[in-house]
Amino acid sequence: MTDNVNYYFKAGAATKAPILMLHGTGGYEDDLVTLAQQLAPDSPLLGIRGRLVEQGSTRYFAHTTTGGFDLDSLARETTWLLATIDELAEKHDLEVSKMIVLGYSNGANMAAHAWLTNQAKFKAGILLHPMQLMQYSSVASLNDVKIWASHGHIDPIVSAANFQALTQSLTKAQVDLTIFEANQSHAISPPELASAQQWLQQIIA
Numbered sequence: 001m002t003d004n005v006n007y008y009f010k011a012g013a014a015t016k017a018p019i020l021m022l023h024g025t026g027g028y029e030d031d032l033v034t035l036a037q038q039l040a041p042d043s044p045l046l047g048i049r050g051r052l053v054e055q056g057s058t059r060y061f062a063h064t065t066t067g068g069f070d071l072d073s074l075a076r077e078t079t080w081l082l083a084t085i086d087e088l089a090e091k092h093d094l095e096v097s098k099m100i101v102l103g104y105s106n107g108a109n110m111a112a113h114a115w116l117t118n119q120a121k122f123k124a125g126i127l128l129h130p131m132q133l134m135q136y137s138s139v140a141s142l143n144d145v146k147i148w149a150s151h152g153h154i155d156p157i158v159s160a161a162n163f164q165a166l167t168q169s170l171t172k173a174q175v176d177l178t179i180f181e182a183n184q185s186h187a188i189s190p191p192e193l194a195s196a197q198q199w200l201q202q203i204i205a
């Protein structure tokens, strides 16, 4: 099944947690390589490209015709992404439960959605500018999950209310959550990376 998947893999130290890179809208499987190498120099890296293209931009799930999130596409593509991660992990001898997600925007949203629907096997992640994609009524405990998540006060894509809803959902599910907020937009900033790096150093094997 992974024959048609656009992915990036780089081997690393077997003792280090693999980094799972999930790009933002319009991104590619290797977009976050420089960032991942900066944050976790010796880790194996796996990046997977979302398989949808909307108005020329790669994505992990579709919008509806009226601009909302297409929840059927979201469910379908989450299943696809998680199955693809499993297959590539097996192929490259990586343990999914040891992976640390490095997700930006659309990719971070997928990881958060996978956790909040209790489908994710990975247990840690750096979510750069994530948002909550839907209401989650019953989330089983995620008390073994550690997440660092960032938000910009002047982000035109992720509202303060949405980020708050996301952090509330994660907190309610007992995630060990670290939040970075600053007066920044949707782009990743140096202080944000410094904070993520500091967090990662505490949890990386």
Ligand code: MLT
Residues within 6 Å of the ligand: 024, 025, 105, 106, 107, 109, 131, 157
């Ligand atoms: C999404 O579609 O996941 C969000 O709007 C963020 C993005 O545009 O990537």
